[in-house]
Amino acid sequence: MAQLTRVLSSEWTKIKTVRSTVWTLALTFLTTVVIGVLFCLLVRYLIPAGERGVFDPTFTSFGGISMGQLAVICFGVLVVTSEYSSGMIRASLSAVPQRGLLMGAKTLVGVGAALAVGLVTAFVSFFLGQLVLGSELNTSIGEPGVLRAVIGAGVYLALMAALSMGVAWLLRSPMLSFGILIPLFFLVSGILGMIPRARDVAQFLPDQAGSTIMAVGDMGEFGGIDRAYGPWGGLLIMVLWVAAALAAGYATLKSRDA
Amino acid sequence: MIELTGLTKRYGSTTAVDRLSFTVRPGVVTGFLGPNGAGKSTTMRMIMGLDKPTSGDALVDGTHYAKLKEPLTRVGALLEARSVQGGRTAYNHLLWLAQSNDIPARRVDEVLGLVGLTEVARKRPSGFSLGMGQRLGIAAALLGDPRILMFDEPVNGLDPEGIHWIRNLMKQLAAEGRTVFVSSHLMSEMALTADHLVVIGKGQLLADMPMAEFISQNSRSYVRVRTPEPERMRDVLTAGGVHLADGPDGTIEAEGTDAAKIGELVAAEGVVLHELSPQQASLEEAFMRLTAQTVQYQAGPGTAAGAGLAAGPNWQQPPQTTAPGGPVDVSKVDVSQKEGN
Ligand SMILES: Nc1ncnc2c1ncn2[C@@H]1O[C@H](COP(=O)(O)OP(=O)(O)O)[C@@H](O)[C@H]1O
Ligand SMILES: [Mg+2]
Numbered sequence: 001m002a003q004l005t006r007v008l009s010s011e012w013t014k015i016k017t018v019r020s021t022v023w024t025l026a027l028t029f030l031t032t033v034v035i036g037v038l039f040c041l042l043v044r045y046l047i048p049a050g051e052r053g054v055f056d057p058t059f060t061s062f063g064g065i066s067m068g069q070l071a072v073i074c075f076g077v078l079v080v081t082s083e084y085s086s087g088m089i090r091a092s093l094s095a096v097p098q099r100g101l102l103m104g105a106k107t108l109v110g111v112g113a114a115l116a117v118g119l120v121t122a123f124v125s126f127f128l129g130q131l132v133l134g135s136e137l138n139t140s141i142g143e144p145g146v147l148r149a150v151i152g153a154g155v156y157l158a159l160m161a162a163l164s165m166g167v168a169w170l171l172r173s174p175m176l177s178f179g180i181l182i183p184l185f186f187l188v189s190g191i192l193g194m195i196p197r198a199r200d201v202a203q204f205l206p207d208q209a210g211s212t213i214m215a216v217g218d219m220g221e222f223g224g225i226d227r228a229y230g231p232w233g234g235l236l237i238m239v240l241w242v243a244a245a246l247a248a249g250y251a252t253l254k255s256r257d258a
Numbered sequence: 259m260i261e262l263t264g265l266t267k268r269y270g271s272t273t274a275v276d277r278l279s280f281t282v283r284p285g286v287v288t289g290f291l292g293p294n295g296a297g298k299s300t301t302m303r304m305i306m307g308l309d310k311p312t313s314g315d316a317l318v319d320g321t322h323y324a325k326l327k328e329p330l331t332r333v334g335a336l337l338e339a340r341s342v343q344g345g346r347t348a349y350n351h352l353l354w355l356a357q358s359n360d361i362p363a364r365r366v367d368e369v370l371g372l373v374g375l376t377e378v379a380r381k382r383p384s385g386f387s388l389g390m391g392q393r394l395g396i397a398a399a400l401l402g403d404p405r406i407l408m409f410d411e412p413v414n415g416l417d418p419e420g421i422h423w424i425r426n427l428m429k430q431l432a433a434e435g436r437t438v439f440v441s442s443h444l445m446s447e448m449a450l451t452a453d454h455l456v457v458i459g460k461g462q463l464l465a466d467m468p469m470a471e472f473i474s475q476n477s478r479s480y481v482r483v484r485t486p487e488p489e490r491m492r493d494v495l496t497a498g499g500v501h502l503a504d505g506p507d508g509t510i511e512a513e514g515t516d517a518a519k520i521g522e523l524v525a526a527e528g529v530v531l532h533e534l535s536p537q538q539a540s541l542e543e544a545f546m547r548l549t550a551q552t553v554q555y556q557a558g559p560g561t562a563a564g565a566g567l568a569a570g571p572n573w574q575q576p577p578q579t580t581a582p583g584g585p586v587d588v589s590k591v592d593v594s595q596k597e598g599n
Contacts, residue, residue, distance in 0.1 A: 097323055
């Protein structure tokens with residue numbers, strides 16, 4: 001326990017003393033909030049009332065998350081791969097040779113930082129979004145399911161960071177990790193989500209499943225997708241992906257030479 | 259104390275470290291000598307638990323490194339490859355290391371002073387010279403005031419002043435009763451710092467003995483004789499009871515005698531002399547002969563690779579082939595410097 005505490009404080013020092021973590025987390029916040037606000041403006045002024053479908057003002061205010069998540073992926077990937085590209089992993093494992101402990105502490109600190117930034121991002125996105133949507137369209141934090149969705153958006157960003165860290169522990173190279181994660185969530189997931197047949201499978205991808213937690217209404221009504229699960233089911237699916245990625249990362253760290 | 263027993267590491271078909279067994283003791287500087295690619299860095303990484311041995315074992319103070327709870331307070335290491343992130347200041351790098359092992363933060367300032375980096379403590383190592391980077395690595399090794407220290411090629415990239423500093427540091431650490439294990443591919447470097455010598459070649463143990471013993475066994479002295487009449491010279495000297503060997507460039511090496519005796523023998527028979535010079539075979543030469551032999555043993559299929567090599571006496575009669583790299587310039591290493599440093 002004492003050892004866990006000091007390794008956590010050591011990892012916290014690591015994370016806050018390089019610029020890249022500050023940048024990527026700041027970018028996560030800014031991208032999500034700014035794009036979310038623009039998206040709300042677009043919805044308010046450009047889309048006629050009749051075409052808004054069953055409108056979910058909460059989910060709409062998170063319109064920036066699909067971009068913001070790319071920054072949080074960068075954060076997760078860099079926190080881990082910078083150890084390998086700099087060779088610092090050898091110093092880290094010399095100081096903390098219990099590999100599970102090192103990985104656990106680093107993951108906790110990284111995910112914790114992402115969660116804190118994610119929650120702030122989610123609340124700011126929500127409130128600014130509602131402000132922009134105006135009283136005709138907006139909702140309030142007290143409405144059923146809204147608080148769950150807002151906190152869920154923060155958790156979603158933290159889980160994205162965790163998933164990226166798992167992949168990074170597995171692949172070790174920043175380019176390889178970005179090369180898989182960014183296209184997957186920026187292109188592949190979106191494209192598959194639009195193809196009727198592929199959609200049935202794509203809905204189980206971590207981002208598609210996880211994002212149901214940010215919606216108040218049924219995702220099916222909002223996006224016209226029939227999901228086989230609800231918001232909590234979706235979150236669970238994403239958590240399973242995260243667990244799988246971290247397990248694969250751990251197995252690699254445990255068995256391979258540093 | 260570091261103990262290796264049958265330590266072996268294979269990467270695919272290459273055997274980087276081959277059944278190494280030896281003990282590194284406290285109180286002396288133990289030099290770990292071998293040509294590039296001999297397996298020194300791999301051995302050190304295995305001691306640190308960074309790389310897993312294919313077989314065999316490496317223990318520090320009787321336990322596996324990976325079992326240590328506060329390893330930095332037991333073992334300090336400067337590894338060959340850089341292990342610092344360029345974007346984090348020197349101070350913060352040492353700070354996270356200290357925190358992870360429950361070392362008080364004031365120790366960070368202490369070691370920064372010790373290695374002479376106080377001025378640049380708040381600077382990022384990406385802008386450091388090779389020597390400054392090396393000093394930061396040494397600061398990290400000293401951070402936990404460990405009883406065991408390992409340095410992998412510490413003088414690489416250092417200026418003469420830095421080299422001098424590191425040599426003295428290692429001797430001082432050993433004098434304090436610590437275990438100091440330092441690798442190099444240069445015999446001359448080892449001759450100046452090490453009290454005990456472990457030599458490896460192609461991953462195999464070639465020698466493990468006190469430096470003084472290595473020097474006395476290997477500082478062969480002989481007289482170099484150059485003559486336009488080699489046939490007659492040989493006859494004359496052999497008749498005079500002098501033991502001969504072939505030297506480079508058609509020279510003759512006379513052993514077990516001095517220049518005066520040879521001069522008299524030659525003068526009595528009237529043989530023409532072009533050179534008559536006493537020589538001291540360098541340690542560098544001894545080292546190259548030693549390692550050249552591993553190459554030879556391994557090249558010849560059917561020879562018992564490694565058999566009898568570690569025990570040593572047979573490498574005192576080296577094969578007549580010259581070590582790779584051509585004729586060796588003897589007397590390059592002045593052993594007397596050892597004391598003068
Ligand atoms: N990670 C690795 N993968 C494959 N081969 C390696 C690896 N590390 C070292 N080697 C090989 O092992 C041998 C020993 O290398 P090394 O320990 O670096 O030697 P030294 O430090 O004595 O120069 C070399 O032939 C090197 O190419
Ligand atoms: Mg090396």
